[in-house]
Amino acid sequence: xxxxxxxxDDFGAFVPGERFRIDGTPGGPLAGLTFAAKxxxxxxxxxxxxxxxxxxRVNPVPIRHAWAVQRLxxxxxxxxxxxITDEVSLGILGxxxxxxxxxxxxxxxxxxxxxxxxxxxxxxxxxxxxALGTDTGxxxxxxxxFCGLYGIRPTHGRLxxxxxxxxxxxxxxxxxxxxxxxxxxxxxxxxxxxxxxxELPRRLIIADDAFAVADAAAxxxxxxxxxxxxxxxxxxxxEAMAPPGLVAWANAQRTxxxxxxxxxxxxxxDRVNPRMQFSVARNLAAAAVITDAERAxxxxxxxxxxxxxxxxxxxxxxxCQPTTPFPAPLCGQRLSALDPLRERITRLACHGGLTGVxxxxxxxxxxxxxxxxxxxxxxxxxxxxxxxxxxxxxD
Amino acid sequence: xxxxxxxxDDFGAFVPGERFRIDGTPGGPLAGLTFAAKxxxxxxxxxxxxxxxxxxRVNPVPIRHAWAVQRLxxxxxxxxxxxITDEVSLGILGxxxxxxxxxxxxxxxxxxxxxxxxxxxxxxxxxxxxALGTDTGxxxxxxxxFCGLYGIRPTHGRLxxxxxxxxxxxxxxxxxxxxxxxxxxxxxxxxxxxxxxxELPRRLIIADDAFAVADAAAxxxxxxxxxxxxxxxxxxxxEAMAPPGLVAWANAQRTxxxxxxxxxxxxxxDRVNPRMQFSVARNLAAAAVITDAERAxxxxxxxxxxxxxxxxxxxxxxxCQPTTPFPAPLCGQRLSALDPLRERITRLACHGGLTGVxxxxxxxxxxxxxxxxxxxxxxxxxxxxxxxxxxxxxD
Numbered sequence: 095x096x097x098x099x100x101x102x103d104d105f106g107a108f109v110p111g112e113r114f115r116i117d118g119t120p121g122g123p124l125a126g127l128t129f130a131a132k133x134x135x136x137x138x139x140x141x142x143x144x145x146x147x148x149x150x151r152v153n154p155v156p157i158r159h160a161w162a163v164q165r166l167x168x169x170x171x172x173x174x175x176x177x178i179t180d181e182v183s184l185g186i187l188g189x190x191x192x193x194x195x196x197x198x199x200x201x202x203x204x205x206x207x208x209x210x211x212x213x214x215x216x217x218x219x220x221x222x223x224x225a226l227g228t229d230t231g232x233x234x235x236x237x238x239x240f241c242g243l244y245g246i247r248p249t250h251g252r253l254x255x256x257x258x259x260x261x262x263x264x265x266x267x268x269x270x271x272x273x274x275x276x277x278x279x280x281x282x283x284x285x286x287x288x289x290x291x292x293e294l295p296r297r298l299i300i301a302d303d304a305f306a307v308a309d310a311a312a313x314x315x316x317x318x319x320x321x322x323x324x325x326x327x328x329x330x331x332x333e334a335m336a337p338p339g340l341v342a343w344a345n346a347q348r349t350x351x352x353x354x355x356x357x358x359x360x361x362x363x364d365r366v367n368p369r370m371q372f373s374v375a376r377n378l379a380a381a382a383v384i385t386d387a388e389r390a391x392x393x394x395x396x397x398x399x400x401x402x403x404x405x406x407x408x409x410x411x412x413x414c415q416p417t418t419p420f421p422a423p424l425c426g427q428r429l430s431a432l433d434p435l436r437e438r439i440t441r442l443a444c445h446g447g448l449t450g451v452x453x454x455x456x457x458x459x460x461x462x463x464x465x466x467x468x469x470x471x472x473x474x475x476x477x478x479x480x481x482x483x484x485x486x487x488x489d
Numbered sequence: 490x491x492x493x494x495x496x497x498d499d500f501g502a503f504v505p506g507e508r509f510r511i512d513g514t515p516g517g518p519l520a521g522l523t524f525a526a527k528x529x530x531x532x533x534x535x536x537x538x539x540x541x542x543x544x545x546r547v548n549p550v551p552i553r554h555a556w557a558v559q560r561l562x563x564x565x566x567x568x569x570x571x572x573i574t575d576e577v578s579l580g581i582l583g584x585x586x587x588x589x590x591x592x593x594x595x596x597x598x599x600x601x602x603x604x605x606x607x608x609x610x611x612x613x614x615x616x617x618x619x620a621l622g623t624d625t626g627x628x629x630x631x632x633x634x635f636c637g638l639y640g641i642r643p644t645h646g647r648l649x650x651x652x653x654x655x656x657x658x659x660x661x662x663x664x665x666x667x668x669x670x671x672x673x674x675x676x677x678x679x680x681x682x683x684x685x686x687x688e689l690p691r692r693l694i695i696a697d698d699a700f701a702v703a704d705a706a707a708x709x710x711x712x713x714x715x716x717x718x719x720x721x722x723x724x725x726x727x728e729a730m731a732p733p734g735l736v737a738w739a740n741a742q743r744t745x746x747x748x749x750x751x752x753x754x755x756x757x758x759d760r761v762n763p764r765m766q767f768s769v770a771r772n773l774a775a776a777a778v779i780t781d782a783e784r785a786x787x788x789x790x791x792x793x794x795x796x797x798x799x800x801x802x803x804x805x806x807x808x809c810q811p812t813t814p815f816p817a818p819l820c821g822q823r824l825s826a827l828d829p830l831r832e833r834i835t836r837l838a839c840h841g842g843l844t845g846v847x848x849x850x851x852x853x854x855x856x857x858x859x860x861x862x863x864x865x866x867x868x869x870x871x872x873x874x875x876x877x878x879x880x881x882x883x884d
Contacts, residue, residue: 148586189762191543191762191763191764363824364824364825365823367586367766367768368586368767369586369587369766369767370770371762371763372758372762372763372770372774373762375765375771378767379767379775380774428759428760429759429762430759
């Protein structure tokens with residue numbers, strides 16, 4: 095990375111005042127790499143700001159690093175700062191009125207995607223080699239797509255989330271970004287605690303229902319990469335991933351995730367009456383009144399979705415889909431313009447939190463010069479295999 | 490007022506950076522007096538901040554003074570600054586996390602009341618002689634009660650609201666505060682454009698239903714003032730002001746006022762996605778989904794309430810009630826503790842916006858040393874007569 099350039103324009107990726115350096119253990123597998131951590135991860139001695147001044151104000155300074163931060167430091171990577179997040183991770187676009195909106199280096203004037211916005215921007219801008227994000231409802235996958243990066247949402251429950259600020263526990267994961275496949279594989283092996291295999295899956299399912307959610311231009315732009323992927327794996331089939339419809343899955347996730355988020359944040363909200371963007375407060379207020387009956391219905395959709403993904407993705411089979419329905423939207427749009435965009439993004443991202451399967455975002459495609467990612471998804475535990483596919487595609 | 494003391498401790502009454510001086514026209518009836526204006530009133534060349542940074546940021550700097558500001562300047566009073574308000578006037582307690590919470594000089598550690606919090610505090614602290622507030626749902630009356638001041642909510646529609654930030658047009662009014670009855674009467678005569686009469690009403694109705702809403706200690710504390718008022722006027726009767734119940738009136742006002750507030754602010758909210766306290770955003774979000782049927786039901790309650798107040802308050806009759814059910818609550822309480830308090834405050838304040846009648850708050854009573862105001866209410870247009878009663882009571 096270009097240390098000199100970093101001080102000249104950091105693209106607003108870092109929380110103000112939160113650039114620093116903590117060296118990793120010498121001689122580890124990630125020696126020579128630098129990383130940043132989303133401001134939801136504890137770094138000993140520094141406030142975990144969570145993208146909201148009233149979160150930062152009332153929470154104690156952590157005395158130890160989050161598991162993920164410690165993992166990368168132990169492997170030899172150096173931590174260079176904490177990056178901007180949507181408020182308490184409740185956002186998918188990356189516009190934060192408190193800490194600022196990190197600027198998307200690959201799509202000027204457009205949102206970086208969120209909530210791991212600063213981590214994606216820091217990597218995309220070359221300020222560090224990798225960066226930690228969190229993904230509950232798309233918060234690594236969406237900024238990876240919008241910023242033209244590799245990114246991963248690991249299998250739910252696989253990594254230790256100690257020291258990572260929670261949102262919705264049954265959907266929360268720790269993910270990371272990289273600009274190139276080799277770095278992505280190197281970091282992934284450390285984080286997953288598993289070598290990236292040489293053997294690849296042999297069967298690809300193209301999720302037709304997911305491609306149908308995307309803009310036609312986005313689906314067209316991803317086609318060459320889908321074809322390369324198909325040639326790499328061998329067998330290609332077309333199938334709908336969500337038999338009841340992606341809208342049904344999205345609605346279930348939009349019930350389960352906010353319900354859990356309200357449980358996570360309600361005491362803080364009650365105690366502090368925090369300042370928030372209207373859209374964040376509105377969504378929390380709506381979450382507060384979700385009923386047990388709605389939750390029960392959503393849970394039955396979730397159970398069926400999990401069974402569906404396991405059946406669809408036996409060992410050796412992966413699925414591909416557009417990560418997002420379109421490249422990064424313009425910054426500063428009206429809520430009424432953004433709400434339908436958020437809804438479509440959720441349709442393509444909901445299965446992650448809903449079913450817990452791992453997903454890797456592969457960059458390389460553009461629509462009118464704007465990045466958009468192709469995603470590959472495997473059954474639970476196939477994280478390393480998905481990374482292997484991403485690496486093989488780059489060769 | 491004590492100019493020297495003002496610079497030593499301004500009780501956080503003023504918007505940061507908004508203390509200044511604009512002299513009034515020499516020789517007017519208010520010559521020698523100073524006043525402050527709530528940050529909802531335009532002052533030429535200064536941003537009307539509205540208590541919210543994202544309101545201040547996107548609204549143009551006014552080129553002329555609001556009518557009420559000009560009125561006081563023309564009468565010879567000098568404007569010394571702009572005072573803190575709840576965010577876009579949506580609050581009744583006066584806790585503003587952006588501009589700060591003005592400190593109640595009469596009740597340390599307790600809220601000042603809102604939304605005209607800074608104006609009440611500036612007058613109560615002796616920083617100026619009078620101050621402009623706005624009252625839509627209680628925003629002059631409540632801080633007058635909590636800070637031990639005279640205050641008025643004039644007859645709806647009586648004063649020119651040009652240059653005053655609107656919230657709910659069918660309820661919005663301009664009001665003002667004073668520490669002593671003489672100043673209150675002097676300012677009121679100018680603002681109302683009408684001499685304060687010597688003749689007083691001759692019949693007092695004690696609103697039993699309103700006293701029943703108050704804490705027992707508050708009702709007891711107000712009793713001596715009620716008795717003096719009764720002796721002053723002559724005839725005393727007891728009656729319930731709201732035949733369908735104050736809760737029914739409060740529910741109607743809590744439908745009409747937020748509906749109109751949403752109309753007032755929805756374009757701004759949509760365009761800016763403003764930062765707000767959770768409680769403010771929550772209430773606006775709830776307002777956005779009020780139905781036409783709910784509005785129609787509330788309007789029929791309003792029509793009946795207006796007829797009731799006209800019937801109850803013929804010329805020569807006024808009503809008295811506790812302004813608030815209790816003195817100022819402690820600062821920094823949980824939302825879940827404050828919400829029931831807000832609800833009870835609204836039960837005693839709702840008739841103002843709902844029926845448009847004028848109301849004057851009279852200080853002088855305390856509960857455990859904390860001020861609480863007695864309110865007198867007359868039929869539409871009897872503003873000067875109510876001020877006359879307040880003045881006569883002080884003699």
